[in-house]
Amino acid sequence: MIADYVQLTTTTVLFIIIPLLYLIYYRKFRYFIFDQRTKVTKGKTSRGKCPPSFPNGWFWIINSCDLKPGHTKAISYCGRNLVLFRGTNGTPYVLDAFCAHMGAHLGFGGKVCHSTCIECPFHGWTFDGETGDCVLSGVENKIIRMADKYEYHDIENCTPVPNNDNTTNIYLNKVSEKEEIRLKRYICREINGSILVWYHSDEKLREHPLYEPFDLSNELKMNKMQPRGESINYVNCHIQEIPENGADNRHFDFLHQSIIDIIFPFLKFHWTMISERATNPRLSEIMVHPHPEVNAYKMRLLDTFINDSNRRFLNVLSLNCYIQIFSKHKIFIFNATGFQMGPSLVYLFLWSPYFQVTFFQTVTPLEKFNQRVMHRIFSTKPIPYWLSTLMLMGEVKQLFSDMNIWNNKIFGAKLSYNMKNDADKGLHSWRNWYTQFYEGCHEHESKSLLCRSLAYPPPQLFSLSSKLSICLTSLLPIDIRCSSVHSFE
Numbered sequence: 332m333i334a335d336y337v338q339l340t341t342t343t344v345l346f347i348i349i350p351l352l353y354l355i356y357y358r359k360f361r362y363f364i365f366d367q368r369t370k371v372t373k374g375k376t377s378r379g380k381c382p383p384s385f386p387n388g389w390f391w392i393i394n395s396c397d398l399k400p401g402h403t404k405a406i407s408y409c410g411r412n413l414v415l416f417r418g419t420n421g422t423p424y425v426l427d428a429f430c431a432h433m434g435a436h437l438g439f440g441g442k443v444c445h446s447t448c449i450e451c452p453f454h455g456w457t458f459d460g461e462t463g464d465c466v467l468s469g470v471e472n473k474i475i476r477m478a479d480k481y482e483y484h485d486i487e488n489c490t491p492v493p494n495n496d497n498t499t500n501i502y503l504n505k506v507s508e509k510e511e512i513r514l515k516r517y518i519c520r521e522i523n524g525s526i527l528v529w530y531h532s533d534e535k536l537r538e539h540p541l542y543e544p545f546d547l548s549n550e551l552k553m554n555k556m557q558p559r560g561e562s563i564n565y566v567n568c569h570i571q572e573i574p575e576n577g578a579d580n581r582h583f584d585f586l587h588q589s590i591i592d593i594i595f596p597f598l599k600f601h602w603t604m605i606s607e608r609a610t611n612p613r614l615s616e617i618m619v620h621p622h623p624e625v626n627a628y629k630m631r632l633l634d635t636f637i638n639d640s641n642r643r644f645l646n647v648l649s650l651n652c653y654i655q656i657f658s659k660h661k662i663f664i665f666n667a668t669g670f671q672m673g674p675s676l677v678y679l680f681l682w683s684p685y686f687q688v689t690f691f692q693t694v695t696p697l698e699k700f701n702q703r704v705m706h707r708i709f710s711t712k713p714i715p716y717w718l719s720t721l722m723l724m725g726e727v728k729q730l731f732s733d734m735n736i737w738n739n740k741i742f743g744a745k746l747s748y749n750m751k752n753d754a755d756k757g758l759h760s761w762r763n764w765y766t767q768f769y770e771g772c773h774e775h776e777s778k779s780l781l782c783r784s785l786a787y788p789p790p791q792l793f794s795l796s797s798k799l800s801i802c803l804t805s806l807l808p809i810d811i812r813c814s815s816v817h818s819f820e
Contacts, residue, residue: 360716363560365727376700379741381569383772384699385410387531388644388673389544391693391705395524398423403449405438408703409530409696410779413517414438416460418447423526424460425517431465432456432478432512445471456512463516475513480506523547523691524558524707527676532775542641545670545678547689550635551709554687559719561707562727568737570702571765573694574671576733577648578761580604581754586732601653601661606757608764609637609645609670618649618668625666628682632668636678646671646764648679674768687711688722704730 392406392415403416405428412428414437428436430451440452448466450457456476457468466473481503484492491500517537518529522544529540551557566573576582583602607617615633620626629649637645648669653661665683672678677692689709697703706726710719748755 357716360560360720362558363716363720363723365560365562365724367562367564369565376567376739377741378569378700380744381742382571382766382769383776384570385530385696385776386570386674386768386772387533387536387770388675388768389520389527389529389540390675391525391695391703392425392519392528393526395521395526398526401443403438403441403443405436406528407697410699410776411530412436413528414441414449415519415526415528416441416443416449418443418460420446422447422460423519423521424449425519425528426458426460426463427514429514430454430456430458431514445473448473458514460516463513465512465514475511477509478512479508480510482506520544525691525693527693532771542644542673544672544676545636547678547691547709550680551689554689554711556687556689556709556711559708559710559714559716560723561705562723562730564704564727564730564734565697566702566704566734566737567700568702568740569700569742570674570694570696572737572740572742573702573704573733574674574677574765575758575761577669577671577677578606578646578757579754580606580757586736587729597657599655599658601655603651603653605649606761607647608760609642609647614647618647620649620651620666622663622666624684625682628680629666629668632670632680636670641672643767644673646761674765686714688714688719690726706730 390409392408393404398404398415398417400417400419400421403414406413406415406425407428413425414428415423415425417423424447426437426449428438430437430453432451432454435451435453437449437451437458442450442452444450444457445459445466447460448457449460450468455468457466458464459466459473464473465476465478467476484490484502484504489502491502492504494501515537518540520527520529520543523546527544529537531537531541580602583600583604587600605617607614611617614637615630618629618633620629633647637647648667648671650667650669652664652667654664655661663684665681665686668680668682670678675694677690679690679692681688681690687710691707691709693703693705695703695705706723708719708723708726710722746759748759750756750759
């Protein structure tokens with residue numbers, strides 16, 4: 332009797348405990364998220380002479396699931412203040428953050444209306460996300476608002492406009508009458524579970540992306556892959572340091588270790604890598620792999636994702652991983668075909684006799700020398716959740732090794748390359764490729780920083796004498812003014 336009761340109780344407990352444990356396991360590892368708790372800031376470390384901090388290209392700004400219809404977000408990445416909102420039609424839109432009326436931030440209290448518009452919380456001026464036009468509030472057919480524009484004659488010294496009437500001082504100049512009001516609009520794409528925005532220093536190219544990010548949906552469906560998790564890390568360095576790491580073959584031999592290296596010293600990971608621009612007419616020949624299945628997969632990826640419109644903006648990697656036994660025998664583990672797209676996106680396709688995995692990496696400058704790095708992993712369904720989590724955390728471990736270098740190094744503006752060495756040749760070629768994304772950025776950032784310094788002077792400047800302030804501001808170009816209607820970056 333007692334034995335039957337104990338057996339029944341044990342069975343009942345197992346029927347309850349096992350499903351409960353699996354539920355906890357499923358909720359934890361079905362889509363695993365690692366978010367670095369200690370968030371570094373740009374700090375006081377000198378970085379030396381650097382290229383511009385915010386290159387031209389596509390940048391991650393938010394995960395799709397974090398922006399619901401009718402919601403707004405204030406975005407201040409890549410040296411720009413923007414408002415992101417999702418219209419009630421489900422489409423995301425990005426505009427300059429500051430209302431053209433009196434400068435209120437649309438990301439704080441702004442309301443989505445008329446399907447594609449956002450209403451300023453200060454005075455109700457409404458801006459259409461599809462065009463940036465200011466439209467009359469409460470009007471469904473989106474009639475563009477007309478307004479007169481004014482700006483200070485001399486906002487730094489607050490001197491009046493010269494006139495013959497000595498009784499009234501006028502400080503605001505009328506710039507234009509009945510002009511259409513609009514904010515800058517930024518192109519965004521919702522793709523692969525993320526919202527990306529296109530930044531370019533050239534105003535003519537701000538609404539005309541030079542290339543498009545990869546759509547992975549067909550590739551993932553073909554290989555029956557599903558998203559398994561993501562890691563978020565924060566790095567204190569110039570943005571270029573992070574993607575440059577992908578073209579640096581030799582650092583694997585010195586910086587990256589695994590637990591296998593420690594427990595089994597006779598086993599070592601061995602890495603070989605090729606890095607080549609997509610514009611090379613011999614690319615397919617250079618990327619040939621001796622493993623037939625790897626080669627077939629690699630060639631299909633090259634044919635699928637590279638085209639004439641994006642070729643100039645792609646750098647292609649081929650990374651082989653082996654386990655070396657007693658420094659003699661090598662066992663092939665996997666090959667990774669990587670596409671570095673523009674300054675901040677990386678697509679990494681891993682093929683192995685044992686598994687298939689895809690990584691999507693983004694780098695977003697939160698501010699100068701402060702980068703947000705995200706890795707998202709997709710894997711085939713047979714791979715258990717704990718194993719895909721282990722793979723993701725393996726990537727995080729490698730990243731922490733890199734971060735120890737990045738967070739404490741200067742930018743290498745003056746370099747010593749051994750051009751007899753293939754690794755240094757590759758780095759030299761990679762830097763020449765990447766530098767194209769800085770075109771026009773220095774001038775754009777200089778203007779932006781100057782405007783900010785005028786609008787928000789540091790507190791210590793207020794302690795200077797008026798005479799010194801006048802002397803300093805007199806050195807500025809006379810055409811630098813701040814408008815009472817236009818927003819500025």
